[in-house]
Ligand code: ADP
């Protein structure tokens with residue numbers, strides 16, 4: 001029987017259950033997946049001269065054995081030394097602990113050796129002997145514990161042997177012509193079995209475009225489906241909305257006014273809204289969301305706000321209630337979290353269903369199966385990267401297709417947001433409320449902890465409050481608690497005149513709440529915490545943030561933490577206590593000291609590392625790209641986006657013959673894509 005692209009990899013010889021499972025973990029299910037599982041680099045087996053090779057470079061030399069292999073033994077260890085003549089240059093090759101190689105080597109024989117070159121000594125520390133007959137590039141695949149790179153290479157070869165020439169083109173002809181992209185079969189051939197680096201490069205270029213293009217096509221189709229699903233125009237009460245804005249205790253910033261306008265226009269429009277609101281910490285996203293929620297309510301619908309943690313949900317519920325109350329607007333705002341007593345929960349669910357609750361605030365509890373709204377018009381998702389696609393689509397099920405407003409304080413360079421949030425429109429609040437004082441950031445070493453303490457004491461003496469944050473120690477909650485507890489005890493001793501509180505993940509919910517309330521009410525002056533204070537907590541009287549072992553946090557996280565202070569009138573401080581060991585670690589902390597602009601930081605962060613980390617790919621439900629690099633190949637990604645957009649805008653695009661392979665592929669893989677988290 002002949003092999004087909006959609007066959008499972010188990011159709012290949014040598015793939016049993018175990019190997020199939022290992023391949024599945026790499027995302028390889030079908031033969032097609034395997035053939036589009038590209039090498040991440042190539043080992044160069046081409047002819048190289050020692051004089052063209054850098055010191056310390058890994059290289060393969062092909063030459064003629066010029067002196068016999070001599071084995072010297074030292075107990076269990078051994079060295080095998082031979083001379084190798086490479087086009088009139090002679091080098092010394094040493095194999096460590098591989099005495100058997102001597103048996104296979106004779107003077108005058110042509111061999112190829114892969115190893116690390118030492119230029120000063122004209123010597124190669126050999127890693128392995130490679131077959132001298134190969135003169136191409138050896139593909140190296142990303143592998144795992146369960147399946148070796150070499151195994152993957154063999155399987156690709158086996159599959160390709162049967163399917164060579166049979167791959168349909170997913171990228172339409174007109175785009176291949178326009179961007180000089182390879183035919184799919186050549187792309188596969190060159191990416192897996194290149195004769196030289198030019199072929200490898202061309203193969204990968206086409207593969208990367210294909211990958212970006214497919215990704216963008218999916219986003220466009222999701223977007224189309226989303227809009228087709230039917231939003232309804234929201235007839236909100238304009239007067240009432242303006243009244244709320246008028247009665248706020250402050251004037252909205254120009255940026256806030258702009259995004260409120262964008263959101264209201266979307267809501268009023270018949271199209272379904274799917275919008276991302278990006279704004280730095282403290283830029284005032286919450287009030288913008290409140291205005292959108294109020295507009296929804298004036299149109300006779302309900303609004304929901306989902307927060308990533310219970311603490312935040314509570315805080316949101318309280319501040320919303322307060323905001324409407326101060327504006328003299330009568331609304332029913334309720335909190336729905338998993339911590340509710342059964343009776344309370346039942347009552348709230350009933351009132352949601354009969355429409356008596358206008359605005360509900362909660363955590364994941366809001367998207368549970370037994371939650372039915374009377375008429376949900378808007379769902380606001382705070383810190384959206386913590387909500388997967390699944391939760392979002394959950395809201396849409398059951399005929400409910402509320403407008404979606406996602407808020408994030410994780411600044412993403414505008415250009416990058418097209419990958420992360422390609423299916424959403426983006427609104428940006430790029431301005432802080434007037435009168436905010438710059439947060440002063442400094443870095444101290446562990447030895448200078450006393451200086452940090454002195455600064456904290458000075459702030460406390462002025463009546464301000466302080467945060468002290470310790471890092472989460474990965475994979476050990478016990479260590480976390482130990483670490484944070486130690487710091488807590490130390491500060492209790494150092495600050496006898498103040499109340500110090502301890503907040504960590506192990507604490508019971510009630511205790512957490514009591515403590516947070518105590519901190520808000522200034523009964524607790526110093527809050528020692530693991531990263532749970534990371535997002536959104538609003539205590540304007542806090543003026544100093546001490547971050548211990550700051551080098552163990554990500555840049556975005558540090559920036560978030562810093563945003564906990566500087567929320568009121570006080571001049572505020574962030575002190576990073578750390579002794580970073582690597583240049584990268586030093587650079588990151590320096591970036592933070594240098595700037596308080598979240599977008600600039602995000603850009604620096606992006607340059608310091610790859611894009612994947614920043615986007616938090618796993619959480620955002622964004623697939624990681626196999627070949628393409630959204631940072632390095634940004635231009636290509638942008639072009640892929642434009643081309644996908646213009647393709648789906650063509651009428652009947654999906655009936656054109658040239659697009660059939662693409663249409664088939666998309667429909668085959670779309671279901672999978674929608675539910676990948
Ligand atoms: P974000 O959620 O974007 O981090 P918040 O919405 O929590 O920011 O707002 C931070 C603080 O700034 C809140 O105390 C809020 O009341 C206040 N605030 C919001 N908008 C303005 C404004 N235009 N002028 C003054 N203060 C504002």
Ligand code: MG
Nearest residue numbers: 285286382536
């Ligand atoms: Mg917020």
